[in-house]
Structure formats: structure tokens, C-alpha cells
Amino acid sequence: MTAALPKGGSAPLIPRDRTVHPVPFDPDYKTSVTRSPKYALLAMESTPTEETGPVFGHDLLGPLDSNLILNFTRGESPAVGERILVHGHVLDENARPVRNTLVEIWQANAGGRYRHIKDTYFAPLDPNFGGCGRTITDEEGRYQFLTIRPGAYPWPNRGNDWRPMHIHFSVFGSGFGQRLITQMYFEGDPLIRHCPIVATVKDRSHIDRLVAPLDFSHSKPHDFLAYKFDIVLRGRRQTFFENKPEGM
Amino acid sequence: MVQKLNTLQESPSQTAGPFVHIGTVPTYAGLEGVYATELGQSTVSDGAKGQIIEISGRIIDGAGGVMRDALFEVWQADSQGLYAGQDGADPNVTGWARVCADPEDGKWTLKTVKPGRVSMRDGRIQAPHIAIWIVARGINTGLQTRIYFNDEDNSADPVLGRIEHKHRVETLLAQKQAEGRYEFDIRLQGEGETVFFDM
Numbered sequence: 001m002t003a004a005l006p007k008g009g010s011a012p013l014i015p016r017d018r019t020v021h022p023v024p025f026d027p028d029y030k031t032s033v034t035r036s037p038k039y040a041l042l043a044m045e046s047t048p049t050e051e052t053g054p055v056f057g058h059d060l061l062g063p064l065d066s067n068l069i070l071n072f073t074r075g076e077s078p079a080v081g082e083r084i085l086v087h088g089h090v091l092d093e094n095a096r097p098v099r100n101t102l103v104e105i106w107q108a109n110a111g112g113r114y115r116h117i118k119d120t121y122f123a124p125l126d127p128n129f130g131g132c133g134r135t136i137t138d139e140e141g142r143y144q145f146l147t148i149r150p151g152a153y154p155w156p157n158r159g160n161d162w163r164p165m166h167i168h169f170s171v172f173g174s175g176f177g178q179r180l181i182t183q184m185y186f187e188g189d190p191l192i193r194h195c196p197i198v199a200t201v202k203d204r205s206h207i208d209r210l211v212a213p214l215d216f217s218h219s220k221p222h223d224f225l226a227y228k229f230d231i232v233l234r235g236r237r238q239t240f241f242e243n244k245p246e247g248m
Numbered sequence: 249m250v251q252k253l254n255t256l257q258e259s260p261s262q263t264a265g266p267f268v269h270i271g272t273v274p275t276y277a278g279l280e281g282v283y284a285t286e287l288g289q290s291t292v293s294d295g296a297k298g299q300i301i302e303i304s305g306r307i308i309d310g311a312g313g314v315m316r317d318a319l320f321e322v323w324q325a326d327s328q329g330l331y332a333g334q335d336g337a338d339p340n341v342t343g344w345a346r347v348c349a350d351p352e353d354g355k356w357t358l359k360t361v362k363p364g365r366v367s368m369r370d371g372r373i374q375a376p377h378i379a380i381w382i383v384a385r386g387i388n389t390g391l392q393t394r395i396y397f398n399d400e401d402n403s404a405d406p407v408l409g410r411i412e413h414k415h416r417v418e419t420l421l422a423q424k425q426a427e428g429r430y431e432f433d434i435r436l437q438g439e440g441e442t443v444f445f446d447m
Contacts, residue, residue, distance in 0.1 A: 010369065016446060021261050022388035029263075031386030034310035038437050041446035044410055047368055049379045050447055052331040053323060054344035062284050071282055093256050102287075106271025116267040116277045117351070118317070130282050132271045168264065168271055176323040176344075177447065179381050179390060183262040200388045201260045209259060232256045
């Protein structure tokens with residue numbers, strides 16, 4: 001692994017617009033009650049610490065890393081479920097492609113069961129499905145994964161809470177301050193509007209940006225359907241006039 | 249009506265959930281062998297210049313419970329205060345690693361090189377520090393904080409200088425236990441709450 005300064009040097013990151021993000025303390029998502037800070041976050045201009053970050057070479061990845069249908073058995077035997085391609089762009093707030101950045105995903109199997117020592121849901125494991133994938137975006141910021149559509153699953157929150165079908169995404173960008181983990185949901189899933197984790201985001205229009213539409217233009221006849229999911233990371237501030245950061 | 253901006257909004261964050269390890273540290277979840285190389289195992293490789301140190305601690309929730317499912321990432325400079333990729337940076341310091349709490353007792357340990365002082369754009373100097381980004385079940389947006397060291401001169405650090413309630417600076421200082429060994433607990437909420445940043 002190597003890292004590099006973004007082109008153009010260490011430009012400040014655009015401050016996060018916290019109104020697009022979930023509220024940290026949300027009693028409907030019970031675990032957040034004791035895991036959210038009580039004091040306000042201390043806001044200030046980014047420093048080189050947040051403006052630089054790890055960069056990953058394509059050589060670190062294996063040929064099946066982005067194929068969850070085959071990677072758990074190293075190509076021996078495919079996973080069971082609805083075969084899908086998940087693809088999209090990673091962009092920044094200035095609508096520029098985020099090139100050569102690491103994208104990692106993880107998910108449950110077609111029955112809603114995770115391959116994790118802590119998951120005790122009685123839906124069975126699929127012996128041919130692991131549930132993790134990773135890739136690096138290309139020169140246009142594109143990524144794609146081949147996987148199976150994850151099932152919904154129940155979780156111990158309120159009496160009868162079920163997570164919608166979802167895939168977890170982890171994305172890097174060019175600075176550590178751009179680090180983002182989110183979840184992709186599927187168009188038309190009726191569980192989305194019942195989910196207290198989805199509802200930690202308070203504005204419907206921002207929730208909609210986490211819902212991937214069905215995309216026939218990328219599906220392959222008699223093989224797999226496709227869903228498109230674009231991700232936006234923080235951008236870098238672009239101003240003609242640079243003075244000393246205010247108040248620092 | 250006004251003109252349209254040609255900018256986008258950041259994608260909303262969502263919790264990493266209890267199974268974050270599947271995607272980020274698959275061997276921890278029990279998925280050995282899916283990947284040839286697991287990323288983020290160490291900030292340093294053999295031959296890194298500077299003092300190798302060990303920092304350990306726990307992440308504690310608002311009810312005093314030790315979090316055993318938390319994961320955090322660190323990002324830091326080498327012993328000369330340069331980030332990997334910068335001219336002259338130590339080729340044996342990647343500066344980035346993933347750290348998991350122990351599933352039994354919640355204790356975590358980071359073995360790394362003690363970072364040097366880092367210059368800012370305007371020439372001011374930051375005291376040695378390690379940036380931390382914490383994700384877990386119940387954390388809706390990853391929490392940013394920093395580790396500083398109580399055996400360093402932190403008095404001129406521009407970031408610590410912004411903390412209005414001076415007694416809270418202490419929450420960011422790793423406590424030296426012995427030569428090269430430090431303790432650093434992170435308290436998410438309540439008594440002794442760690443300072444978290446938005447930067």
C-alpha cells in the first residue's frame with residue numbers, strides 16, 4: 001500500500017453538511033442512545049491529516065475480489081440467489097470522478113443470514129457465499145460488483161423490526177476526512193419506510209439517494225439483473241482567495 | 249428561481265452495523281482466505297524509522313459498557329511528520345491501519361511508530377497525533393478523534409488550542425505507562441466524554 005497527496009496539493013475539504021447525514025442520537029434505533037456523543041462536535045478547517053489518506057494499488061486485488069457469487073469458493077461453485085450486478089460512479093461534491101479509490105462491500109446471503117460469528121439468525125448459511133467484495137474505481141470513477149441480492153432479516157430493536165434488503169458500502173476518497181460508510185437499498189422494497197436505521201436520515205430526499213434503481217441497461221439477458229448506485233464523497237474547497245483559516 | 253449549482257451533496261452515512269468486519273477485516277469475522285491480502289493490518293513494515301510504540305485501550309459507551317464490536321481506522325505521519333506518498337516520507341510507514349476491539353474483553357492494541365510533528369498550510373506545527381475514525385453498530389456517522397501523547401509538548405497545537413473547555417484536552421492524551429507504551433480509552437458519551445471533531 002502506498003499513499004499520495006492529491007493532485008494540486010493539500011487542498012482543504014469542504015465541511016460536511018451534517019443535515020444530509022443521520023442524527024447521531026435516535027431512540028428509534030436503540031443502540032444509538034448510548035453510542036452518540038452528548039457534546040457537540042468540534043468543527044474546524046481540515047488539516048493535512050484529514051486531507052491526505054491511504055491509496056491502494058490495483059495489484060493488491062485478486063481477480064475474483066469483486067465477484068461475490070464466486071469469490072468464497074474461489075470459483076468452484078456459485079452462490080444461490082438472485083444474480084445481480086451492482087455498479088455506479090464514485091464522485092465528489094464538485095461532480096468529479098474519484099479515481100483509483102477502494103470500494104468495499106459486505107452483505108447477508110439470499111436468506112438474510114450473515115457469515116459472521118455473531119449472527120445467530122436461523123436462516124441457513126450458503127456454503128458457497130461469503131458476503132464480502134472489494135474493488136478499485138477506474139479512471140472515470142466507476143466500480144462494479146457481481147453478487148446475489150441479499151434477503152431482509154429481523155433484528156433485535158423494537159418488537160418486530162426487519163432490515164430492508166441492503167448492501168453495506170465503505171469508500172475512501174483521497175483524504176482520510178472523506179472516509180464514508182453507508183448502505184445501499186433496493187428500489188421498491190416496502191421495508192425501507194419501516195426501518196429505523198434508514199429513518200435516522202431525517203429528510204426523505206436524502207434517503208432516496210441511498211436507494212438504487214433497477215437498471216436494465218446494464219443487466220445481461222438470461223444471466224443477471226443490474227442496479228445502479230452512485231456515491232458522492234466530500235469535495236475539496238476551490239476558492240481564488242486563500243487567507244489564514246478563520247479563528248485558528 | 250435561481251441558477252442551478254453544478255455541485256452534488258455528499259451521500260448520507262449509515263451505521264456500519266455489527267457485522268462490519270465481514271467487509272473490512274474478513275478474518276476477524278471467520279472468513280479466512282477470501283482475499284489473498286487483508287488490508288490495514290499494520291501502519292508500519294519492518295525497517296520503519298523512529299520509535300515503535302504500543303497503544304492500548306477500550307471504547308466505552310454512555311452506560312459504561314465496553315464496546316466489543318467497534319472498529320476504528322488510524323491515519324498518521326511517519327517519525328518525520330510526513331504522510332505516506334509525500335516527498336521524503338519513510339517507505340516503511342503506510343500510516344493506515346484497522347484496529348478491532350477484542351470480541352471477549354473489548355481491549356484493542358495498536359503497534360505503530362510514534363508520529364512526528366506535521367506542518368500546516370500556514371506554517372504552524374501540529375503536535376504528534378494519530379487520527380482516528382470509529383465505526384460501529386449504533387454509530388450513525390463515523391466519529392473522528394485524535395490521539396495525542398502526554399509526554400509531548402502539546403501547548404502550541406492549533407487543533408487542541410481550539411478546545412474551549414480546557415479540561416477536555418485531557419481526553420485526547422494517551423497516557424504513558426512505560427517507555428514506548430501508552431493507554432488511551434475512548435468514551436463516547438457522558439463523564440469524561442472524548443472530544444470528537446468535524447473537520
